[in-house]
Amino acid sequence: MTHRYWLMKSEPEEASIDDLAAAAHQTLPWTGVRNYQARNFMRDGMKIGDGVLFYHSSCAVPGIAGLATVASTPYPDPTQFDPKSKYFDPKSTPENPRWLLVDVKLDRKTSLIPLTTLRETPELAQMQVLTRGNRLSITPVAPEHWRYITGRMLK
């Protein structure tokens, strides 16, 4: 079975690579996605075992912080039903949930590859996450980009 590859952004103040390492089974549900394109990637594109570049965003040194794998099929994000959650969505119901997530399991924490380094790497110039104005929290990663990052940039 051929797997796909993804880059998933997380704010380390919410869920860092260390939080993932400390979680039960080193697995966390990817809560909080409220963008339809990103949701559709999880719903329609992801399969258990797909490779994930775990990316730290909105922090001092944004960049790739670890490798992970998709660890579940898609299921409803429970935070959408919780009025106390900042991800609460009053228009969503358990009968017709709007937002889905997958579980993500740590493969390994890596040395950080800063965003600046990614941008300086000509081989990665076409990576979707690096293209102008990209704001998606989940983007597909081309196999050649995955191979370059995991094979040549990570120790």
Next chain:
DNA sequence: GCCAACGTTGGC
């Protein structure tokens, strides 16, 4: 804190 980029909302 700024602001570019882009998604969403809602009036019409």
Next chain:
DNA sequence: GCCAACGTTGGC
């Protein structure tokens, strides 16, 4: 269905 206003993302 258009599109202006508004909100959000996320690097800097």
